[in-house]
Amino acid sequence: MMKNTILKSFRVKNFKQFKELFLDFSNVRDYSYSEDCLSADRKFIKSLLVYGPNASGKSNLGYAIFDVMHHLADVSTDSLAYQYYLRADSIKNYADFEYTFNIHGQYVEYIYSKKDYKTLIKEKLIINKKCVFEWDLINGTLAFDGIKDFGFESLNTQIQIGSISFLRYMVNNSPRLKYNLIFELMDFILGMLWFRRTDNGNSFIGTLSNTHIDEYIIKHGLVEELEKFLNQNEVNEKLSVMQLPDGSEKIYFKHKQLLPMFITASSGTLALSIFFYWMQFKNKSSFVFIDEFDAFYHFSVADNILKYLRKLPIQSIVTTHNTNLLKTKYVRPDCCFLLDGSAQLKSLADRTQREIRQGNNLEKLYIYGEFND
CATH class of the missing domain: 3.40.50.300 (P-loop containing nucleotide triphosphate hydrolases)
Incomplete structure (x- = not known):
C-alpha cells in the first residue's frame, strides 16, 4: 500500500x-x-x-x-x-x-x-x-x-x-x-x-547516512541476505566475515584466498550492494x-x-x-x-x-x- x-x-x-x-x-x-x-x-x-x-x-x-x-x-x-x-x-x-x-x-x-x-x-x-x-x-x-x-x-x-x-x-x-x-x-x-x-x-x-556498508551489513546480520541478493543478480560469489587484527570485521569473497569484497568487487557488484543497503531502509x-x-x-x-x-x-x-x-x-x-x-x-x-x-x-x-x- x-x-x-x-x-x-x-x-x-x-x-x-x-x-x-x-x-x-x-x-x-x-x-x-x-x-x-x-x-x-x-x-x-x-x-x-x-x-x-x-x-x-x-x-x-x-x-x-x-x-x-x-x-x-x-x-x-x-x-x-x-x-x-x-x-x-x-x-x-x-x-x-x-x-x-x-x-x-x-x-x-x-x-x-x-x-x-x-x-x-x-x-x-x-x-x-x-x-x-x-x-x-x-x-x-x-x-x-x-x-x-x-x-x-x-x-x-x-x-x-x-x-x-x-x-x-x-x-x-x-x-x-x-x-x-x-x-x-x-x-x-x-x-x-x-x-x-x-x-x-x-x-x-x-x-x-553514507556509512560503511559492510559494517552495517555485518552488525545487522545481513551477510547471508546480501549473498542471496547478489546470487539472484548474476554475482555468483559466497561471502564470509573475517575479523581483522584490530578487532574490526570485514566481508570477504570466499575462495582459497579470501578477497576483501569492497576492495576487489566489480563496479556492478558494488552498485548492487548499494541498492541492497538502501533496501534495508525502504520502510x-x-x-x-x-x-x-x-x-x-x-x-x-x-x-x-x-x-x-x-x-x-x-x-x-x-x-x-x-x-x-x-x-x-x-x-x-x-x-x-x-x-x-x-x-x-x-x-x-x-x-x-x-x-x-x-x-x-x-x-x-x-x-x-x-x-x-
Whole structure:
C-alpha cells in the first residue's frame, strides 16, 4: 500500500539548464498493462523512468527535486553539484521551485525561491488553496495569519526572515500534532533519498547516512541476505566475515584466498550492494531517485532492479540512457519520460498521437523517431 503522501507535481525555473521544467505525476493514461507502475488508486505515477542522452539533464533533474532538502533537513551532499546553481543564460538572479503534494486526498503546495542552494529569498505554503504562510524578501511580503488555522496558533513568528526556512521553524518549534498535514509533509521530505554509484564511490542526498556498508551489513546480520541478493543478480560469489587484527570485521569473497569484497568487487557488484543497503531502509523512505541506476548492470540485472522498485509502496525515479528498458513489460508510456537536449521532459504518451499497445516495441518506436515531437 502506498504511503499517505505522494508528490503530485514538481516545477522548477531558472535552475542549471532548465528555463522551466514541469513533471506531473498525476498525468496517468488508461493503459491496461504495467499497472504496478502506478499508485494503488491508479491516480499517480509511482515508478518513473527517465531516459535521455548524456548531458540532457537527467542528473540535474534529481538535483532540482532534492534542492528542497538543503534548507529543510540536515543533509550531507556534494556541494559541487550545486556550485553552478542558476541557469547560465538568465538575467534573473534566483531559481523558483514549486512542489504539490497529495496528502490524504488534500493538496499541499510548497513554493520557494533561492539565490543558491543555501539562500532562501521567498517561501510559501498553501493547503487546499488557503495560504498558511508567505514571506518574500523581494516584495516585502509577510503573511503568517494562516498558521493558526493549522494548529500553530501559539508559535512565535518574530524570527529573522530569510535566515531559516519558516516551514522548518514551524515543525522544529512545535509539539508533534497528530494527523497534521504540515508534519506529514515534512515526514515525506525527510524520507527522500537520492543516490548514485560512480567509479569514484557513492553519492547520497538525503538523511540516509553514507556509512560503511559492510559494517552495517555485518552488525545487522545481513551477510547471508546480501549473498542471496547478489546470487539472484548474476554475482555468483559466497561471502564470509573475517575479523581483522584490530578487532574490526570485514566481508570477504570466499575462495582459497579470501578477497576483501569492497576492495576487489566489480563496479556492478558494488552498485548492487548499494541498492541492497538502501533496501534495508525502504520502510523509512518516501521517495527515491537513483541516478544512472543501471550504469554498471547487465540488462537482465537492470530489469530485476526495476521489478524490485515497482513492488515497493514508494515513489521512485530512475534515470538511464539504456534504450533496452523502453519496453511495455517494464514501463508504461505515461510512466516513461524522455529528457532531450532542449531540457524538455515529456512522457512517451505525450510525445505521440499513436495508440501504444502492450505488444508495441517502445525501443524500436523511439529509434525510428516516433517520439520526436
